[in-house]
Amino acid sequence: MISNNYFSDNADLRDHFDSLTDWKEIIDAYEENFADYEAYQKTGQEELAFAPGNYEDAIEFYKSTLEAGGDIAGRDISQVAKVMDEVGLKYNDGKVTFPKEMIDVIEKIKSAGLLPYGIHRHYGGIGLPSVVQSMLSESVSRADGGLAITLGCMNLAETVERFGTEEMIQEYVPKMAAGELCGAMALTEPNYGSDLPNLQTKAVKGEDGVWKITGTKRFITHACGFDKAPSIILTLARTGSTTSGARGLSFFLVHSKDVYVASIEKKMGLHCSPTCEVVFENSPGILIGDEGKGLVKYSMAMMNQARLNIAAQAMGIASAAYFEGLKYATERVQFGKTIDQIPAVKKMLDRMEREVAGMRCILYEASRAVDLYRWKEERGRMNGISEKEIRKDENFKKWEKLASLFTPLSKYYITEIANLVAYDALQIHGGSGYTEDYDVARIYRDVRITNIYEGTTQLQTVACIGGIVSGMTETGIFREYVKEEMAKFSPSSELKELWSSLESVVNEFTGIDSSSGTLREELAFEVVESAARFHVSMLMERNIPRAKVERREGRKALTQSYLLDSAAILAANLTKIKGRKKILAAV
Structure with a gap:
């Protein structure tokens, strides 16, 4: 695989960090007036020693963490991923043995202080907002999706932190942070x-x-x-x-x-x-x-975070597929020129770049939604504020509802598109891609599970459809959110038309007669896909004026192309819904 810093060499990811993310909003939500810094000044509590005391320090801390993680991902993990895949796991009488190379890179991550990225600093973790966690997970997953899962499991402390007793938290969470x-x-x-x-x-x-x-x-x-x-x-x-x-x-x-x-x-x-x-x-x-x-509260909360983690994993694997495909295409010579200059191949690469950029937008927006409610709940608990009191906050309720929609929406969308990107990457490699000589074969195998585990795409559709339909009503939360976000920029006529198309899709869907049997369930995916395409389109367009000047034209071109495809998809979905209703009425 490509050997490089997987944060620094990813221009679109860096754009999200440097220009596209509203860090003041995230930092205000996560750092809460830099409470951990103030606590450290008063108490000297060792776990809080690296807590930032201002916006600049916070951004620099997040960035240095991502650069360190990107370096290990791209220069260490990626270089042993093939060996780890070939050696695999060994099982004997209840015990599982891991490849030495895997143990070594996990130890390197631990030595660098990056292991407890998802654990709050009060319990020995690094202390990172969800947006930064997703960025780090993307970089690691680009190097190896399986190892990213291991790191995720070693950070699986959220449920204990949120719902366990103080005794339970102190007994188990610091040990997870220490890698024990x-x-x-x-x-x-x-x-x-x-x-x-x-x-x-x-x-x-x-x-x-x-x-x-x-x-x-x-x-x-x-x-x-x-x-x-x-x-x-x-x-x-x-x-x-x-x-x-x-x-x-x-x-x-x-x-x-x-x-x-x-x-x-x-x-x-x-x-x-x-x-x-x-x-x-x-x-x-x-x-x-x-x-x-256990199910209605704790498991569902745990699964929502796990789904966001899988979205980040699929995002990273799709990035790997794109970069490996691009590298091969710019080096492989056929008919006297590199194959990236062949129109049919260039079209594939352009589509991959565009789709990866869109996936990244919806991933970080879902992560933003989590940041804007979760930490209020967590810090409230630390400060002895009851859950009932926390839930009186209208802003908390708004972002909790949006996170509950955006999490399954991003999980479905990113994992499905990641599979398509990996498919194209293998196709670009031709016959060589079908062999294990190239990493794209492993990438293709690894990504396939992402739209299955932690809830299949079909289950994510069930999880999304209610929130989309209710959210699109005149007073719905999604409609309110879209209105607020579109007020931050000047929407193009194409985006406005896409919004109208989404309204038509939802209206046609909600107009299905209750006596039509399972027709609503059959057509729910078309509605969810339409909502996802609009959402990504809006986010991509919103980000154009936020980008650095030298990046705006390229981002605008990607967005226009994405909007065109989205318009075609929504038109097709509307036709399908109308057509199925017509067929049913004629029976």
């Missing part, structure tokens, strides 16, 4: 994939007050821990009756030493990411939060 513990999410069961309300793993409370969990979980990433670090397994189990559905599920913390890893999956890609089948046999568990809220 890994994390895992145990939701799926062999017969219950996405059908979580009906899962059967049982938790029973003994007379001694200890919960004991029995059952089997499948597709559990890093349930085995990583190298010498065991995992804390965040486990969904039934505390109610078998017929109590979602309300009978609770959430537990289970130590990996108390379960048995029965096997690891032999997968098409992500060969260094252990996907485990785990057997619980009277395994002791610690209840997280309130009994009965």
Whole structure:
């Protein structure tokens, strides 16, 4: 793979950092008047030593973190990714062995102080807003998607931080920050994939007050821990009756030493990411939060963050596909010229560049939405403010709702487009791309899972459709958001027309008669795709005047091309909805 700093060599990513992100807005939300800096001045608390004291220091801290992470990603991880993929994982009697090269680069990340990027600095983490976390995840995922998952699991402390007791937080989160513990999410069961309300793993409370969990979980990433670090397994189990559905599920913390890893999956890609089948046999568990809220509150909150992480992973893999495809095309000579000069190939490269730029916009907008509500909740808890009080804040409620929409929307959109970008990258490589001699084969294999795990595209569609339809009403949250964002620039006539097209798509969809059976469910994707294309189009156009002067013309050209494609897609979706309604009416 290309050896370079994966932050510094990515002009579009740097644009987002240098020009396109409203850092004052993000810093105000995350640093809260630089409260950690003030606390350090008063207490000398070691964990807060690097907390910034002003906007300039905060931006410089975030940038230096991204540059350091980009350097390790592009000069270390990327250079051993092929070897790690070939060596893979070894399983023997419940134990999983990782490639030495993988252990070495994780240790390098740990030594550089970058490991706990998703953990709050109060508990030994770096302390990064969601936008910066997504940028870092993109760089690492460009180098190797599987290793990015490992880092994500080692940062899987959010649920404990948000919903655990103070005792639980102090016991486990600092150890995760130090790399002494890994994390895992145990939701799926062999017969219950996405059908979580009906899962059967049982938790029973003994007379001694200890919960004991029995059952089997499948597709559990890093349930085995990583190298010498065991995992804390965040486990969904039934505390109610078998017929109590979602309300009978609770959430537990289970130590990996108390379960048995029965096997690891032999997968098409992500060969260094252990996907485990785990057997619980009277395994002791610690209840997280309130009994009965395991799915409706805690698991859903955890999955929303995981979906954003997968969007960032797919973003990074798509970046790798684009850059590797571009490199090959500018070096491969056919018919007396490099193939990037052949119109058919150039068209593919232009499309890849355009789509990657659009994906990046929606990823960082979803991350922005998370930043503008999550930290108010987290800091409020630290300061003893009740959840009820926090939820009285109208701005909090607004961004929480938008984040709940943008997270599945970005997860669906980015992972689907990432697959298309990887497809084009392999096509550009020709027959060579179909061999394992080039990294694009691994990229193609690795990206395929992203629109499946943490909720398939079809499930993201279900998660989005309600928010889009209600959000597009006259007083809807999405309509209000679009109005506010479009007031920040001068929208083109093409963008205004696209907005009208989206309104038509939604109106046609909501006009489907309730007696039409499953037609709404069948056509939900067309609505979600239309909303995503408009959203990305708006973000791309919004960013043109924010960009550096020398970058504006290029960004404008990408945006115009994207708008043209989006107009065609929305017109096609409107035709499909009208056509299906007409066919049904004629039956």
